[in-house]
Amino acid sequence: xxxxxxxxDLTADPVELTAALxxxxxxxxxxxxxxxxxxxALRTQAPHLEVVRSGAAVLAxxxxxxxxxxxxxxxxxxxxxxxxxxxxxxxxxxxxxxxxDMKSGDAVFAHLAATLTEPxxxxxxxxxxxxxxxxxxxxLGRIERELPDWLRADLAILGEPTGGAVxxxxxGTLRVEIRTQGRRAHSARSWLGDNAVHHAADVLARLxxxxxxxxxxxxxxxxxxxxxxxxxxxxxxxxxxxxxxxxVNFRFAPxxxxxxxxxxxxxxxxxxDLTVTDLSPGALPGLAAPAAREFLxxxxxxxQAKYGWTDVSRFAALGIPAINYGPGDPNLAHTRExxxxxxxxxxxxxxxxxxxx
Amino acid sequence: xxxxxxxxDLTADPVELTAALxxxxxxxxxxxxxxxxxxxALRTQAPHLEVVRSGAAVLAxxxxxxxxxxxxxxxxxxxxxxxxxxxxxxxxxxxxxxxxDMKSGDAVFAHLAATLTEPxxxxxxxxxxxxxxxxxxxxLGRIERELPDWLRADLAILGEPTGGAVxxxxxGTLRVEIRTQGRRAHSARSWLGDNAVHHAADVLARLxxxxxxxxxxxxxxxxxxxxxxxxxxxxxxxxxxxxxxxxVNFRFAPxxxxxxxxxxxxxxxxxxDLTVTDLSPGALPGLAAPAAREFLxxxxxxxQAKYGWTDVSRFAALGIPAINYGPGDPNLAHTRExxxxxxxxxxxxxxxxxxxx
Numbered sequence: 001x002x003x004x005x006x007x008x009d010l011t012a013d014p015v016e017l018t019a020a021l022x023x024x025x026x027x028x029x030x031x032x033x034x035x036x037x038x039x040x041a042l043r044t045q046a047p048h049l050e051v052v053r054s055g056a057a058v059l060a061x062x063x064x065x066x067x068x069x070x071x072x073x074x075x076x077x078x079x080x081x082x083x084x085x086x087x088x089x090x091x092x093x094x095x096x097x098x099x100x101d102m103k104s105g106d107a108v109f110a111h112l113a114a115t116l117t118e119p120x121x122x123x124x125x126x127x128x129x130x131x132x133x134x135x136x137x138x139x140l141g142r143i144e145r146e147l148p149d150w151l152r153a154d155l156a157i158l159g160e161p162t163g164g165a166v167x168x169x170x171x172g173t174l175r176v177e178i179r180t181q182g183r184r185a186h187s188a189r190s191w192l193g194d195n196a197v198h199h200a201a202d203v204l205a206r207l208x209x210x211x212x213x214x215x216x217x218x219x220x221x222x223x224x225x226x227x228x229x230x231x232x233x234x235x236x237x238x239x240x241x242x243x244x245x246x247x248v249n250f251r252f253a254p255x256x257x258x259x260x261x262x263x264x265x266x267x268x269x270x271x272x273d274l275t276v277t278d279l280s281p282g283a284l285p286g287l288a289a290p291a292a293r294e295f296l297x298x299x300x301x302x303x304q305a306k307y308g309w310t311d312v313s314r315f316a317a318l319g320i321p322a323i324n325y326g327p328g329d330p331n332l333a334h335t336r337e338x339x340x341x342x343x344x345x346x347x348x349x350x351x352x353x354x355x356x357x
Numbered sequence: 358x359x360x361x362x363x364x365x366d367l368t369a370d371p372v373e374l375t376a377a378l379x380x381x382x383x384x385x386x387x388x389x390x391x392x393x394x395x396x397x398a399l400r401t402q403a404p405h406l407e408v409v410r411s412g413a414a415v416l417a418x419x420x421x422x423x424x425x426x427x428x429x430x431x432x433x434x435x436x437x438x439x440x441x442x443x444x445x446x447x448x449x450x451x452x453x454x455x456x457x458d459m460k461s462g463d464a465v466f467a468h469l470a471a472t473l474t475e476p477x478x479x480x481x482x483x484x485x486x487x488x489x490x491x492x493x494x495x496x497l498g499r500i501e502r503e504l505p506d507w508l509r510a511d512l513a514i515l516g517e518p519t520g521g522a523v524x525x526x527x528x529g530t531l532r533v534e535i536r537t538q539g540r541r542a543h544s545a546r547s548w549l550g551d552n553a554v555h556h557a558a559d560v561l562a563r564l565x566x567x568x569x570x571x572x573x574x575x576x577x578x579x580x581x582x583x584x585x586x587x588x589x590x591x592x593x594x595x596x597x598x599x600x601x602x603x604x605v606n607f608r609f610a611p612x613x614x615x616x617x618x619x620x621x622x623x624x625x626x627x628x629x630d631l632t633v634t635d636l637s638p639g640a641l642p643g644l645a646a647p648a649a650r651e652f653l654x655x656x657x658x659x660x661q662a663k664y665g666w667t668d669v670s671r672f673a674a675l676g677i678p679a680i681n682y683g684p685g686d687p688n689l690a691h692t693r694e695x696x697x698x699x700x701x702x703x704x705x706x707x708x709x710x711x712x713x714x
Contacts, residue, residue, distance in 0.1 A: 171545060173544075173545070173595075175594055186664075186665065187530075187582060187584050187586055187606045187608060188528060188530070188582070188608050188664040188665040188666065189580075189582075189664050189665075190569075190582035190584045190608070191580065191582065193584075195564075195584055195585060197561065197585040197586075197587070197588045197603075198561055198564050198565050198584075198585060200561060200588070201558055201561030201562050201564070201565050204554065204555055204557060204558030204561065205558045205562070207552075207555050207558070208555050208558050212547075223548065225544060225545070225546075225547035225548065227544050227547045227550075227552055227555075227597050228552060228554040228555060228590075228591075228598070229544055229554075229591055229592075229593070229594050229595065229596060229597070229598065230554070230590065230591030230594070230598070231554045231557070231588050231589065231590045231591060231601060232588065232589055232590075232591070233585075233587065233588045234585075234586055234587025234588060234589070234604065235586075236586070237532055237586055237587070237604065237606060237635070238530075238586065238606065239586060240584050240586070241585070241586065241587070244588060246554075247591065247594065249544045249594060249595065251544060251545050251547070278594070307543075307545040307546050308543065308545040308546075309545065
């Protein structure tokens with residue numbers, strides 16, 4: 001079997017390049033063809049860059065001896081296609097799987113990498129795989145383990161969909177299972193049992209009574225939240241249940257570290273059996289860093305807090321200020337009708353050009 | 358293929374007959390071979406009886422012109438076998454699928470039918486299929502539709518496991534789904550949503566606050582119960598759920614009819630969206646009927662309320678006093694270690710002999 005590597009024109013309008021990237025399907029775990037195309041395009045159209053390959057990730061960088069290095073990172077994978085590939089254009093909107101999350105960001109970065117041969121800061125490009133699935137497979141995590149020096153930078157910009165806003169840092173996320181116990185019995189003789197679902201009333205009451213914090217850090221307001229995302233209990237239609245599990249998701253501001261977040265949730269549900277099933281620390285906005293200030297000035301706007309958890313926290317953990325900034329619309333990510341406003345693509349390209357040229 | 362009909366000796370000790378019935382597997386829907394065996398045995402060993410066949414049910418009756426008719430009914434099906442067929446004897450205990458629920462009752466009835474050729478009351482025997490599964494397939498329901506005159510009687514005794522106690526009437530059962538609604542949102546921006554699981558706190562609080570009635574009817578105390586038997590809500594680990602369903606089972610005393618039971622539950626959960634998924638009326642004990650009093654006298658004991666729902670309610674609906682009375686242990690029904698105390702088989706046989714001889 002001969003596979004032809006799709007051709008990508010990195011010097012084309014980033015709107016066209018976004019469409020071209022969308023038209024090469026790259027559902028998580030299946031990004032090899034798109035990585036081949038990006039690698040080939042960078043090697044042939046951007047000879048000023050050092051290019052390496054790591055699995056289905058492609059990395060490229062300048063060596064201009066600048067005082068600072070800016071890293072532009074974007075994942076190339078998408079959630080499963082939902083009848084929305086290939087892309088199609090409707091006026092100013094470009095529809096298709098990955099248009100917002102986040103091939104438009106990738107397109108902007110790849111275009112700048114190829115066309116800005118003499119940037120003011122040294123540049124590192126990271127196009128990585130498997131962001132949309134379990135954290136253990138995340139391509140950025142693999143690069144951190146295998147090619148750590150490639151992640152050195154003074155500022156990291158992640159092209160996640162922010163609708164062109166600067167979203168700084170990110171909140172952490174903690175998931176716990178709270179288990180109530182009881183004793184099974186036939187529901188016709190319920191007094192012989194002890195209903196674990198009834199016991200969950202208090203767990204839910206505590207959630208209802210909870211007041212979430214708003215935390216201001218570097219002018220970004222992080223709004224926390226404590227929510228039941230799942231509840232499950234029941235054995236059969238005629239049995240008093242002996243167990244009920246409430247899964248609670250705590251989204252926490254980056255002034256709490258992972259330990260503090262856990263301690264807080266344990267305090268809220270004091271007296272209950274808690275199991276932590278997922279814990280990802282947040283990331284402080286890091287807007288005091290000179291490169292971050294300079295980037296913000298180029299955008300002519302102020303930063304907002306990022307609520308969702310993103311890979312910026314990996315950079316924060318490495319001590320690198322990291323920002324989410326991309327043309328995609330976060331509300332359209334993962335939807336069947338996913339699209340991007342092409343004017344946002346052009347706008348982001350202009351801002352980054354201003355910052356880097 | 359030639360199938361040999363298993364031989365059953367109806368005149369043997371009912372303990373031996375129980376073992377023989379257990380050794381012919383008859384999981385619900387698969388009772389034909391056992392029905393063949395019972396039919397053959399009744400036709401050859403009880404020529405004083407009129408015998409008919411209805412699907413996998415076998416019916417038999419006397420025509421002695423007695424003032425009263427007593428109906429003895431037992432289902433022949435069992436729940437799925439769990440490595441517990443054939444039967445095995447351990448001292449006074451007989452182990453095996455259906456030993457308690459309710460082939461020991463069937464054995465007592467079949468033995469009396471064959472050996473009591475001149476009973477004091479006319480006798481009707483009903484060995485029916487598909488009691489352990491969905492009500493629409495219940496063999497007794499089919500007989501009621503197709504052979505209604507076979508169910509005429511002054512007293513019906515169901516051989517359901519009661520451990521030799523007289524359990525009168527039965528409670529009704531109502532199952533409702535209570536649905537709370539909300540609005541989905543990403544859990545990182547939970548204030549954009551409305552958590553349906555949190556709303557279920559009030560449903561559970563009402564269950565916790567509920568005080569169930571104890572109702573005395575004919576000296577039988579029916580103890581009601583209102584229990585969540587299931588709760589389910591949740592979309593994904595990062596989504597504020599927009600729906601939560603609490604399934605509640607109300608076991609109600611037979612002084613409430615189906616309508617009244619429903620109205621009561623609607624009142625308890627006033628303001629909520631309720632869906633009735635299952636509703637079976639209870640049965641009044643009917644102990645004032647002469648035949649019931651006479652039977653009670655033969656047992657030398659008093660009646661207790663039956664908590665679980667049984668087919669006695671079908672007889673109650675036909676205006677026939679109906680009693681649960683069988684040697685099986687209700688706590689062992691449907692268990693892997695199901696067994697019956699052989700002394701209870703002998704005891705029940707003696708009581709019924711005293712009543713009917």
